[in-house]
Amino acid sequence: MVDYPQLVQTVLDTTDVRVLAEFYRELLGWHYRPGDEPPEVSSGTSDDADWLVLRDPERRRGLAFQQVEELQVTTWPEHDVPMQLHLDMTVPDVTRLESVRQHAEALGATLALDRRDDPDEPLYVFRDPAGHPFCVFVA
Numbered sequence: 001m002v003d004y005p006q007l008v009q010t011v012l013d014t015t016d017v018r019v020l021a022e023f024y025r026e027l028l029g030w031h032y033r034p035g036d037e038p039p040e041v042s043s044g045t046s047d048d049a050d051w052l053v054l055r056d057p058e059r060r061r062g063l064a065f066q067q068v069e070e071l072q073v074t075t076w077p078e079h080d081v082p083m084q085l086h087l088d089m090t091v092p093d094v095t096r097l098e099s100v101r102q103h104a105e106a107l108g109a110t111l112a113l114d115r116r117d118d119p120d121e122p123l124y125v126f127r128d129p130a131g132h133p134f135c136v137f138v139a
Contacts, residue, residue, distance in 0.1 A: 009062030014130040017065040030054040073131030090139035
């Protein structure tokens with residue numbers, strides 16, 4: 001029998017871990033791992049985090065954010081700088097797809113591809129505030 005490893009989380013590089021973690025926290029409704037919450041503004045504590053983790057409500061999935069000095073943003077759909085990684089998310093119907101689009105854009109996502117009228121698989125491709133692509137489609 002093979003002793004398979006367990007995938008704990010996906011890690012995204014970013015030049016500002018708090019900004020990107022907050023974007024995905026708001027987009028997905030997830031929560032910080034204990035100890036990773038933003039510092040209290042009134043405490044005067046600076047937020048110098050270089051690694052933060054979000055967990056889904058059931059604590060089955062995680063998304064982590066790692067500080068880097070520089071990040072080359074993908075040029076997709078052009079191929080000068082490939083995607084390398086992207087996140088796929090689903091919604092049950094086109095109405096919810098449009099709702100997620102409005103929410104994602106309000107949080108700072110930019111639309112990279114609009115295929116909401118595709119009869120087989122309506123979807124949007126966005127770039128998060130750090131430039132990472134993510135897809136939201138009707139499953």
